[in-house]
Amino acid sequence: MANYFLTIDNGGTNTKAAVFDEHGVQLAVSAFPTKNRERQAGFHEINLTDLWADLGTAIHDVLQKAQLTGDQISGISTVGHGKGLYVLDQHQQIFMDGILSADSRAEQDAIGFEEHVDQIFGLSHQHVMPSQAPVILHWLKQHEPENYQRIGAVLSNKDFIRFLLTGSILQEIGDASGNNFVNLETETYDSRLFEFFGIPEMVDKMPPLVRATDLCGHVSESAAQVTGLQVGTPVFGGMFDIDACAIATGVLDSSKFSLIAGTWNMNIFPNDQMASEDSGLMNSIFPTGKKLIEASSPTSAGNLAIMIKMLMTAETRDAQANGKSIYDDLEVFLENTDAQFAKLIYFPFLYGSNSDPDASGAFIGVRSSTTKSEMLRAVYEGVAFAHRYHVQSLLKVLGHQPDVIRMSGGGTNSPSWVQMFANILNMPVELVESNELGGLGGAITSAVGVGQYSDLESAVQQMSRVKARYEPQADQVALYDRKYAVYLSLLTALDHNWSGLKALQEDSATAQLVH
Template identity: 35%
Template structure:
């Protein structure tokens, strides 16, 4: 049975996962990639270090599998979308890669909102420019680092850099190309789009576009020496990790909203026609004639991780020392808190929000008689409420009738039930290990004829899925809390900039 290699690079970790043709994980290796923050709002990584870490992970996963590299039929990469990875005209890194958590260009996005540029971009590209959009970052570099801007030879994404390192070829795929510069209706580059952003000089820097499952190159001898892969192993174009995650959990399709509860609150559904609205990105799907509509904000389980770090550090250390899990340890505390009435609400905007860059997090309705369990419940519900903000937007445009949920927090049955109750939708959680890497592997398998298409997942989805149905009473209670959650965000909007200004004035 052949093997498929899916490479998945996130914000801090790069992973290599070997799957067999049935979708079972054969081996998994991870490497951390240091995040560079040379100044506030700049979130970067060294591109050479990213490739080195990825190559090490691939070499380890092959050794760990105990299988010869010749059994690997194909390779595909997926990685965080948006952000920016620049090459000069000799295809060398032009400074560090810029991650999707970077917000240096927030003022550019705000100015475009004010002067009408954002409206024109929405109409032509299907999305509002935001702080980490390639278009916005490029405009910031043009204005703040003109020497670097003048040396740009190629504008690519994170996974495309890994593809270049594997094959020596430059290009991107249909899903990634639509992050900024493709016509939302024709799904290809258009001559009038770069000039909307004042970036007409980069017309020759945009990469050639392939389908995600199209073989675009083969592993070079140099890459083979570093990774242990056989020279000549086919490499397909790969895809944006948001789409890969939906594909990997069986959630890529019409009538379904795929939810990724991770650093970002990601909520997406597929349509067979473009639908433009400022509440979602209308981006290219896996094939021409398909659109993946994504409503997203950086406000999901990073808030839960913060809670664990700040309020549960001692318990986490004890759980790890005993070989246990902090999540299992907190489960009874969360269930007990859910069983009693509570006034505590949490706005999950520690790292971003759907309400602009100045929004911040906070607990409301908190009293002296509340404990850590009540706060944990509020954090979990607040995360689910933020997902509902996006799901409600998609329901208004596409009427999905079910949800599929992935992300580490989804493995907790209590949390999965909270999502079902908060969304008022049946929520399915599949026992999918490394969903984004499996989505990439499906493209790899399709590219070499193992699967009919990336959507022909060989697994029995019913066998590996758990369905959570909303409890009517609990859904009604959470609907009232959700309405208050939204009202609080609206009421706080004028105060968030004033709160942020306190830090700007400190020490003066």
């Protein structure tokens, strides 16, 4: 009898339920927007009761699309955005919204902790980011103590969804290690990390650690009623979404880099050795047992969606009237322009920066003759430049170029953009067949969990296939090298000079609230 695997992939922008067969063939997907609520600037939250209802609808829908019933699903894995915070009270009940990875309320706390990161880097081998759970917990302790005191269990996104399915409260170690909770040498929680973040009482709120392919429970009766799944279906540990995308694209060692152009700008590779503190990079535990080296920031494809809303309102309306998407028209535009077209630079810092925490999005070089088309092309280029900035940090650690970059995320929906990435990075870029790579990574996990394959490497060999390869184009590489040098010089010149602008923006926002 054939095996079919369901993955629930909860990203910061969209949430998906996807079904795959044992060969990695994607049978169906059902998606809905992740309902981000911003009650204050920098707060990014989600109502968890609504999320569960939406997930139930999506699972019913994907089963119908795949022409399967719940009893035909052999295994389930959850994949989710990393960082952020999802908590239950002492009675295992939801009592506050989940906090998404885009949340920046604790930015100043993170800056303060990072100034002393040398005290813990030898333990967690992590730098400090505003959206890491310990930083948010510290913020809650200071600003919302009534919520902080009610916490009975601390979870990551996908661990919370697994709890909804099974009632089991567990924490997958890859997520925990990427969240400054785990000593990477002992691969256990370390009380010194909790003391560093000023939350020592949270050590006792941490669930037992599990691995990606571990059996973590079975679909409960209450979950079966919501989802249409069969009671008793096995549910496995699952993965942080960047791990899932790396696994799905066959990035299992340092011969390949995984690049994710989605809500976040993610650039990673598994390695036997960890990156040093002065590299500025993050380390975590990869599902194969290697260490994952990560360079990331919220500077990727999310910028494009916002800039299209700002600049292309009429064009978007016209495309819809003609039964098309604005992205169809932009793809034609990209195909017919090149690196010489846009004569300005865009910094993709609408949600944060990969250089200065006070930086914001910016066009530099706008003239009276500048067109909207040039600005849009500059956005595409600026996102790829931000990825190059991170990739160069990875190259310093590895010491040489990888054989290839395997790319995933929403950016891969544009072949012209993928070619631009190959040109800007001056490395070949490959795409794999599935367009739901978080989902495929989860299915690979389930396939190992049920015993279909003996390990992740064997499952990847059978379930992941390359569909396209983009080679760098020499003339475009030369032009982009020159343009990137300008991007980098402007970025360096502005470093540590953004604070005045940020203060001005915050003062203006406060004044508007008063009036």
